[in-house]
Amino acid sequence: MFDRLIIEFDRALRTVFAPAATVRPVPGEELPEVPLSDAERGHAAALMRVNHVGEICAQALYQGQALMSDDPVVTRALARASREETEHLAWTEQRIEELGGRKSLLNPLWYGGALAIGVVAGRFGDAWNLGFLAETERQVEAHLLDHLGRLPEADRKSRRIVEQMKIDEIGHADTAMRLGARELPAPVRGAMKLASRVMTSTAYWV
DSSP states (O other): OHHHHHHHHHHHHHHHHSOOOOSSOOTTTTSOOOOOOHHHHHHHHHHHHHHHHHHHHHHHHHHHHHHHOOOHHHHHHHHHHHHHHHHHHHHHHHHHHHTTOOOOTTHHHHHHHHHHHHHHHHTTOHHHHHHHHHHHHHHHHHHHHHHHHHSOTTOHHHHHHHHHHHHHHHHHHHHHHHTTOOOOOHHHHHHHHHHHHHHHHHHTTO
């Protein structure tokens, strides 16, 4: 158990502080950069920072949920989703840099809070654990769709990244449902949406 805690602590440090890696090519990598105004570039960078924070939180949620699950099928599903979220981290991190932006200064706080939520969700059993995963991915999908409407139309590189992320999140939610996820009560879904709004509105600026 102690060895596992060391491994998970190392994973947390690498997620928050180390550059993420990707196996798949970065979506839109082959597209040329196009001229953007300073306002458009700053807005796009801020939206991609929000997306990067979302992936930081996803890593922490999956880590907390996996720690609490005894079902190897669920653990494998969480690990698979986590690997794809790591790629999302790498994609958004690269795009933020290309746009001249910066990552959120509050990433350690976001990670710690999401990890605690993941641990609590996992303690209610795998069906609720998977239900929390499915609802999280649905809300992330909606959030990414909103960003596609807000990103500068000319910024095809950022848009391509967000589009692929949305496809992956839909797949994660579908996997959770196939594995027996339970639908979360409306008050829980509402609380999750409220927490998400606080995170996204703060990460846009900080």
